[in-house]
Amino acid sequence: xxxxxxxxxxxxxxxxxxxxxxxxxxxxxxxxxxxxxxxxxxxxxxxxxxxxxxxxxxxxxxxxxxxxxxxxxxxxxxxxxxxxxxxxxxxxxxxxxxxxxxxxxxxxxxxxxxxxxxxxxxxxxxxxxxxxxxxxxxxxxxx
Amino acid sequence: xxxxxxxxxxxxxxxxxxxxxxxxxxxxxxxxxxxxxxxxxxxxxxxxxxxxxxxxxxxxxxxxxxxxxxxxxxxxxxxxxxxxxxxxxxxxxxxxxxxxxxxxxxxxxxxxxxxxxxxxxxxxxxxxxxxxxxxxxxxxxxxxxxxxxxxxxxxxxxxxx
Numbered sequence: 001x002x003x004x005x006x007x008x009x010x011x012x013x014x015x016x017x018x019x020x021x022x023x024x025x026x027x028x029x030x031x032x033x034x035x036x037x038x039x040x041x042x043x044x045x046x047x048x049x050x051x052x053x054x055x056x057x058x059x060x061x062x063x064x065x066x067x068x069x070x071x072x073x074x075x076x077x078x079x080x081x082x083x084x085x086x087x088x089x090x091x092x093x094x095x096x097x098x099x100x101x102x103x104x105x106x107x108x109x110x111x112x113x114x115x116x117x118x119x120x121x122x123x124x125x126x127x128x129x130x131x132x133x134x135x136x137x138x139x140x141x142x143x
Numbered sequence: 144x145x146x147x148x149x150x151x152x153x154x155x156x157x158x159x160x161x162x163x164x165x166x167x168x169x170x171x172x173x174x175x176x177x178x179x180x181x182x183x184x185x186x187x188x189x190x191x192x193x194x195x196x197x198x199x200x201x202x203x204x205x206x207x208x209x210x211x212x213x214x215x216x217x218x219x220x221x222x223x224x225x226x227x228x229x230x231x232x233x234x235x236x237x238x239x240x241x242x243x244x245x246x247x248x249x250x251x252x253x254x255x256x257x258x259x260x261x262x263x264x265x266x267x268x269x270x271x272x273x274x275x276x277x278x279x280x281x282x283x284x285x286x287x288x289x290x291x292x293x294x295x296x297x298x299x300x301x302x303x304x
Binding site: 002003004006007008009010011012013014015016017018019020021022023024026027028029031032033034035036037038039040041042044045046048049052053056057060061063064065067068069070071072073074075076077078079080081082083085086088089090091092093094095096097098099100101102103104105106107108109110113114116118119120121122123124125126127128129130131132133134135136137138 | 162163167168176191192194199208225230238261263266277280295296298304
């Protein structure tokens with residue numbers, strides 16, 4: 001039950017971030033919005049680690065730091081910056097569902113690279129996401 | 144007048160196509176991230192530690208790549224409202240990641256993954272209330288979002304079956 005509570009709180013965080021980003025981007029570029037969101041995130045998450053996981057820091061290897069760098073590039077340059085740029089260009093309501101379809105791409109990568117097998121819920125979910133994207137991406141009439 | 148209208152429509156169409164491609168690229172990056180995160184968490188560090196170091200390294204990467212825009216925006220004296228929204232953006236996304244990690248530590252991944260997939264509906268709800276003057280939510284967008292959310296739940300269940 002506690003885990004579900006935490007998850008619901010996280011949903012509010014994820015859900016509101018794009019809305020606040022859209023409002024911030026009335027004043028600054030998407031790159032600046034990305035920078036300050038990462039800066040705030042670094043302060044909060046590093047404070048938590050220093051308090052609760054300080055001993056773990058001392059055991060980290062050079063290879064771990066190489067992975068952190070790769071992960072940071074994918075998360076913040078490719079993921080978050082492109083996410084905020086799409087929110088700026090399309091608006092929250094169109095960009096957010098497209099970005100939220102990431103489990104679809106994760107599943108494709110897991111099947112093609114990770115060797116995971118496909119099953120009925122996965123196939124139905126993939127179809128549903130593709131249908132959703134087609135509905136969102138299909139041409140709107142502008143008058 | 145017709146030429147101007149046609150030019151504006153063409154500009155809007157190109158902006159929209161660029162936005163869609165960028166959003167899909169972002170989704171792909173986040174999708175790939177789950178494989179990278181699995182590798183890190185399995186072999187190198189706990190989620191909260193890897194997340195903190197990724198944030199720290201992220202500051203340097205973002206400031207190196209986008210230094211021109213960041214300096215330009217800060218030099219243009221961002222209004223207080225702008226700073227407040229920047230702070231709230233950072234807090235909201237950090238809040239999301241932190242509680243997601245806590246959720247995964249307390250509940251099965253299949254439950255957490257399925258529930259988190261609902262977040263676009265929260266975004267659309269908040270957009271309806273707070274961005275009324277900036278965005279109109281169409282029935283088509285809402286239907287598409289519901290299909291994506293349903294699909295994300297099914298994919299999460301399927302991957303952890």
